[in-house]
Amino acid sequence: MSQSPPAVPPEFSHYRDVRYLTTGGQKQVFSATCDKHGSIVLKLFQAGTDRARFEREVSAVQQLGSRNIPAILEWGMLGEDGHQGPYVIEPFVPGGSIQQHIDAGSLQDHNIIQLAHDVLSVLTLTEQKGIVHRDIKPANLLLHADTNAIWVLDFGIARHLDRTALTVGPMGPCTPGFAPPEQFNALVSDIDVRSDLFALGVTLYTCVERKNPYLDGATSHTEVFQRMQSTQLPRLSREPDGLAGFTDLVAAMTQLRRTNRPRTAAAALEWLNDLLAQRAQ
Numbered sequence: 001m002s003q004s005p006p007a008v009p010p011e012f013s014h015y016r017d018v019r020y021l022t023t024g025g026q027k028q029v030f031s032a033t034c035d036k037h038g039s040i041v042l043k044l045f046q047a048g049t050d051r052a053r054f055e056r057e058v059s060a061v062q063q064l065g066s067r068n069i070p071a072i073l074e075w076g077m078l079g080e081d082g083h084q085g086p087y088v089i090e091p092f093v094p095g096g097s098i099q100q101h102i103d104a105g106s107l108q109d110h111n112i113i114q115l116a117h118d119v120l121s122v123l124t125l126t127e128q129k130g131i132v133h134r135d136i137k138p139a140n141l142l143l144h145a146d147t148n149a150i151w152v153l154d155f156g157i158a159r160h161l162d163r164t165a166l167t168v169g170p171m172g173p174c175t176p177g178f179a180p181p182e183q184f185n186a187l188v189s190d191i192d193v194r195s196d197l198f199a200l201g202v203t204l205y206t207c208v209e210r211k212n213p214y215l216d217g218a219t220s221h222t223e224v225f226q227r228m229q230s231t232q233l234p235r236l237s238r239e240p241d242g243l244a245g246f247t248d249l250v251a252a253m254t255q256l257r258r259t260n261r262p263r264t265a266a267a268a269l270e271w272l273n274d275l276l277a278q279r280a281q
Contacts, residue, residue: 015033038092040073045085048085066125069152096143098115110241117269117272141203214231243279
């Protein structure tokens with residue numbers, strides 16, 4: 001017998017058209033309509049959520065203010081002393097995640113080039129603000145249904161480079177198969193925008209090839225990490241959308257040694273823009 005979807009707390013009982021979307025990353029996500037903001041996404045974080053980490057996500061998003069990142073309309077703590085956990089309200093962005101489009105076979109080559117451009121633009125901004133996202137992956141990127149723009153979601157494990165790291169332990173927060181070696185090895189001083197460039201490169205590879213060699217056939221996270229310590233991602237088998245040189249860009253972004261990757265997101269974006277300009281000639 002299937003379980004009923006979770007319900008929103010009474011504080012949001014006046015919301016209309018409430019629809020449960022998903023659970024993940026220590027939070028439940030709903031879409032709804034309210035008089036104040038119109039169509040929104042409501043994120044309910046678990047009780048016991050690390051408040052410092054939650055407030056860091058809010059701070060990161062509020063600092064960035066990018067058109068490719070959903071704004072935070074409201075946030076706070078539910079219940080007395082926040083014992084029910086924090087919440088965030090964001091505008092609803094119509095569309096599906098890149099992972100959903102990969103699974104459905106609906107991702108087009110021009111979407112992949114747009115993804116590279118839009119996410120590199122966001123990473124250029126995060127770099128200027130001293131923020132590393134640390135969880136770039138297909139599930140955290142959304143293809144807007146109307147504009148085809150790519151939106152970057154979930155700054156839950158983002159890190160401000162000018163603040164003390166919250167993570168303590170032998171392995172840093174990450175998604176196996178996308179995070180670079182310096183991140184899952186918790187080499188905190190080595191984590192910068194080049195870590196996000198690596199994850200974006202693996203994401204682009206996954207979009208083009210419809211597979212991730214680090215994950216395919218792996219039976220444990222340990223096996224994935226072992227592969228990523230020693231195995232360079234293969235080169236792309238083709239240039240998506242006929243964009244000559246795109247394979248070189250992805251190969252550079254996914255180098256295991258971070259010193260071999262583009263030094264900045266701005267440099268990687270300039271590389272991509274040069275490729276696009278050459279094609280337009």
